[in-house]
Amino acid sequence: METTHRVVVGDARELSTIGDDTVELVVTSPPYPMIEMWDDLFADLDPEIGEALATGDGQAAFDAMHDQLDRVWDELERVLVDGGIVCLNVGDATRSIGGRFRVYPNHARIIDAFESRGFDPLPDILWRKPANSAAKFMGSGMLPPNAYVTLEHEYILVFRKGGDSRSFEPRADRRYEAAYFWEERNRWFSDVWTDVQGELQALDTVDDDLRDRSAAFPLEIPYRLLCMYSAYGDTVLDPFWGTGTTSLAAMCAGRNSIGYELEPAFRDVFDDRVATVESLSRSIGQARLDRHREFVAEREADGDPPAYEAEAYDTDVVTKMERRIRFREVASVEPIGEGDGYRVTHRPLSIE
Ligand SMILES: C[S@@+](CC[C@H](N)C(=O)[O-])C[C@H]1O[C@@H](n2cnc3c(N)ncnc32)[C@H](O)[C@@H]1O
Numbered sequence: 001m002e003t004t005h006r007v008v009v010g011d012a013r014e015l016s017t018i019g020d021d022t023v024e025l026v027v028t029s030p031p032y033p034m035i036e037m038w039d040d041l042f043a044d045l046d047p048e049i050g051e052a053l054a055t056g057d058g059q060a061a062f063d064a065m066h067d068q069l070d071r072v073w074d075e076l077e078r079v080l081v082d083g084g085i086v087c088l089n090v091g092d093a094t095r096s097i098g099g100r101f102r103v104y105p106n107h108a109r110i111i112d113a114f115e116s117r118g119f120d121p122l123p124d125i126l127w128r129k130p131a132n133s134a135a136k137f138m139g140s141g142m143l144p145p146n147a148y149v150t151l152e153h154e155y156i157l158v159f160r161k162g163g164d165s166r167s168f169e170p171r172a173d174r175r176y177e178a179a180y181f182w183e184e185r186n187r188w189f190s191d192v193w194t195d196v197q198g199e200l201q202a203l204d205t206v207d208d209d210l211r212d213r214s215a216a217f218p219l220e221i222p223y224r225l226l227c228m229y230s231a232y233g234d235t236v237l238d239p240f241w242g243t244g245t246t247s248l249a250a251m252c253a254g255r256n257s258i259g260y261e262l263e264p265a266f267r268d269v270f271d272d273r274v275a276t277v278e279s280l281s282r283s284i285g286q287a288r289l290d291r292h293r294e295f296v297a298e299r300e301a302d303g304d305p306p307a308y309e310a311e312a313y314d315t316d317v318v319t320k321m322e323r324r325i326r327f328r329e330v331a332s333v334e335p336i337g338e339g340d341g342y343r344v345t346h347r348p349l350s351i352e
Pocket of ligand 1: 010011012013028029030031032041214215216217239240241242243244245246260261262263
């Protein structure tokens with residue numbers, strides 16, 4: 001099986017290299033409006049944003065920043081297939097501007113934007129990030145009533161285009177082999193994620209400093225979302241590609257990807273990450289199977305062993321739907337054109 005991973009240095013407000021109805025899944029994290037690290041970027045997209053910030057008009061800046069993101073949401077509506085899914089990681093912003101402290105509710109503004117474009121909001125996920133407990137108050141410290149709650153969570157908003165789910169041919173290999181384990185389903189489809197900085201994170205090569213500077217999300221976020229909301233061979237788009245975490249996850253998960261990114265320097269960062277993808281893809285499959293076997297051992301110890309046998313791996317599974325699970329590993333990666341992306345060959349992952 002082969003997948004392609006296109007990288008476009010360009011502006012996601014015009015996804016002109018992507019055809020209508022060609023993308024099955026979007027996984028992305030935009031620059032968050034009203035978070036200071038993105039002020040200059042937004043002001044470059046629209047000079048009125050810089051003026052609103054300079055004059056202390058926070059509401060006008062917030063609205064104008066979202067107007068820019070709205071243009072990208074228009075494009076997502078165009079390129080997604082009917083039934084295609086958008087998973088959008090975003091946090092709200094707290095900020096003092098013009099002498100007033102308040103929260104700028106990015107997640108609520110984005111839900112409105114997608115609803116008004118005809119998307120159906122699906123249940124979202126609260127991703128709870130570990131915070132430094134020493135910084136847990138803001139404002140007036142120990143004296144009521146003017147301290148503020150610390151935001152320690154972000155959202156993963158989920159939307160579906162059109163009213164209907166995607167359909168597949170009966171027993172489609174690319175869907176059944178992409179099944180997840182029962183206990184993965186229970187963790188991944190829970191509405192609060194507290195366990196994201198886990199073992200998969202340790203396998204990723206992006207260091208913490210670069211992660212902070214680029215606002216990269218942990219590999220586990222796009223990897224889980226890809227497994228949850230797409231099948232092998234689907235195409236995932238990240239219009240705010242950054243260091244390419246979504247494409248790295250797509251390579252490991254046997255999906256095609258397309259990334260748009262304004263900042264050309266991130267492509268070099270991605271080259272370094274791709275150099276590890278063959279072993280990364282194997283380690284991810286191995287880690288998932290090891291974890292599953294621990295789960296099976298616990299069930300057996302409790303006198304409640306899973307009822308079915310997996311076909312490709314020496315393990316039992318809880319439901320019939322998991323029997324054909326088969327991970328993919330990356331066999332080879334070759335560049336396409338002059339920095340246009342990569343072609344990846346996959347093979348089924350065999351594990352003893
Ligand atoms: C929050 S970061 C994404 C980080 C990414 N998820 C990762 O793991 O590295 C947002 C990215 O969007 C890019 N960006 C912002 N506006 C853009 C636009 N209009 N078109 C393309 N890229 C844009 C920024 O340069 C930045 O790299």
